[in-house]
Amino acid sequence: MFESVTRDRVRQLIDEGAQVVEVLERRQYRLAHLPGAVHLPAWELTRARADELDRDRPVVVYCFDNL
Amino acid sequence: MYDYVDGKVDWMAFGLPVEGDDGPFLGSQVVPVPTCDVGQTVADARRALKVAGDNAVVVVEAEGLAVGDVDGEALAGQPDETVLLEVLRPVPSTVRPSVTVASVSGGGAPLVTTSDGRLLGRASVDAAPGDEGHDHEGHDDEGHDHDGPAFDLDGYESELTAVLTAVEEHFGDAEPSPEELRAFLHDRLVAEGRSAEEVDQLLDSLAADEPG
Numbered sequence: 001m002f003e004s005v006t007r008d009r010v011r012q013l014i015d016e017g018a019q020v021v022e023v024l025e026r027r028q029y030r031l032a033h034l035p036g037a038v039h040l041p042a043w044e045l046t047r048a049r050a051d052e053l054d055r056d057r058p059v060v061v062y063c064f065d066n067l
Numbered sequence: 068m069y070d071y072v073d074g075k076v077d078w079m080a081f082g083l084p085v086e087g088d089d090g091p092f093l094g095s096q097v098v099p100v101p102t103c104d105v106g107q108t109v110a111d112a113r114r115a116l117k118v119a120g121d122n123a124v125v126v127v128e129a130e131g132l133a134v135g136d137v138d139g140e141a142l143a144g145q146p147d148e149t150v151l152l153e154v155l156r157p158v159p160s161t162v163r164p165s166v167t168v169a170s171v172s173g174g175g176a177p178l179v180t181t182s183d184g185r186l187l188g189r190a191s192v193d194a195a196p197g198d199e200g201h202d203h204e205g206h207d208d209e210g211h212d213h214d215g216p217a218f219d220l221d222g223y224e225s226e227l228t229a230v231l232t233a234v235e236e237h238f239g240d241a242e243p244s245p246e247e248l249r250a251f252l253h254d255r256l257v258a259e260g261r262s263a264e265e266v267d268q269l270l271d272s273l274a275a276d277e278p279g
Contacts, residue, residue, distance in 0.1 A: 001068070001235075002068050002069065002070035003068070003069050003070065004069075004070050004072045005069045005070065005071055005072075006071075006073070007071070007073060007077055007078060007081065007083075009069070010069070010071045010078075011083075013069060018069070022075070024075075028075075029087070030087060030088055031087050031088055031089040032075070032079070032085040032086070032087035032088075032089050032090060032092070032165075033075070033085060033086055033087055034075065034078055034083075034085060034086075035084055035085065035086055036086075037086075042234075043248065043252065045234065046242050046243065046248070047240070047242040048242060058068075058069060059068050059069065060069045060070075060071055061068060061069065061070055061071065062070075062071035062074045062075060062078075063072075063074045063075070064074050064075055064076060065073060065074045065075070065076040065077065065181065065182045065183075066072050066073045066074060066077070066182075066183070
């Protein structure tokens, strides 16, 4: 399950080597994404796609905002 | 797994670096503005203006939601004890930190707020709200999904985190086929009150967005 984290915690996790995943549509990702973020749209979050991530590193998922 | 619930807008609101084709973004050019709570008085606002050396104070309510502003002219002649709620001018158009600086060109320095209306400050650029990426009530941006701001919030985007969880709970370790996933999303969105036609259009548009 997901643990909600704040911006400061995200920065800390990135510094610690976390993988960052943007789940928005491709256009949104292409325009701007967090540094180093990979693109994995929510509707493609199948096990096969999830396997592209390194299971040994934390994963931070983000969307557009909190609404 | 960690969920950065405040998302990209929050990140950009604080001027943190991003990668991509667009920018620069307004979030990197926000300066503080003097504020008062709605329950404070005209005397408080006068003091805030004097300290800040500004010409207007933004009136906020709980959790920093911008509700209006008062300037020196509005304060003139008002008794010191008058509550700001009685004299404020409803907050003018605001812009999101996630819009590009270029999208808000033209005289003025609009207030910058989050999608839920929390005040971040004022744009330090010579900018005024145009047709893009702003609203009048601090809610999400609507109807700008083609030529609008860099970041438009279609309705489904706000639900993605919930959808992720729901998919995980529904399918568990099983890997759904695209058809199964679509059927699940369809049923969920219809159950939330959307029309089947709207949902079909939405899912069609998502399916067209092939991985890149």
